[in-house]
Amino acid sequence: MPRRIANVTRDAVFLNIPYDQRFRALYMAYIAGLVHLGLEPRVTLGIPSGIRRLDRIAALIEGCRYSIHDLSRVELDRNPPFTTPRFNMPFELGLAVAWERANPTKHTWFVFEEKPFRIQKSLSDLNGTDPQIHAGQVSGVLRELRNVFRRTRNQPTVPEMMKTFRTVSRRCAVILAAAGATSLFEARAFQDLCFEARVAVEVSSKR
């Protein structure tokens, strides 16, 4: 039976990022930055279970107007049992590229990287595509998000987005406690983080 294609949400951004503690600050930066730009981040943490994982990821990409693929983690994962690189992120980028080529008006993808020119070695098929270089810094992520997404009115500045990031960072402990979560990389904590970021934007606009 052919798979049903999800409706595209115009403001939704699929975030293809590593879920590890070292990436925590940048994860929050992506959320704070996208929410400040009036966009809705979506991740594979937030999708309902019960369907095959690959179908869920494909449906998520198809349902989002934009996708961001952070290829910062190209190094070997040294956790046992095997020392391997993680292929999930480039694989999901491949899915997004294929979807965009089939439906150019429905999807736009962006590649984010930590180091300049590294992608030319790690993924040379993308030669000719300029990745957004964030240098592993929160301000870099916010700057690059602002570079790729332009609001026609009320485009936030990087310091404004940084303020939202700081507010969300400060509220992490409360978010974790309220969600009963041990990590921010859980569906419930992700939802709360997004909402807290939106609250922070609302509050800063009133002050």
Next chain:
Amino acid sequence: MTRPVKITTPIPTLDEFGERLGLSKAKRKSLGPIFIERRPQGDYVVRRTGAGKAIKVLPTQKEAVERAREVSPNGTILVERVRSSTRGALDKWRKA
């Protein structure tokens, strides 16, 4: 350099955004900020974002802040500035 995309859709309200995230109404309420405003009568009203009905009306700002903290111990509480100072002017909000 990547060409930027233009976002023309309006920024969703707090409630719309929470609904899209799949948060329940109760959850949206509990996480949303609480505002304390001074009324022309001189008393203070405690209200949630976008709510017409007040949670409580109290005679002093201090009592209003205490009530807001009881209602939302983890939430953001914003108090209307009632004095012009070097740190902020009237019609602006400060954190409780």
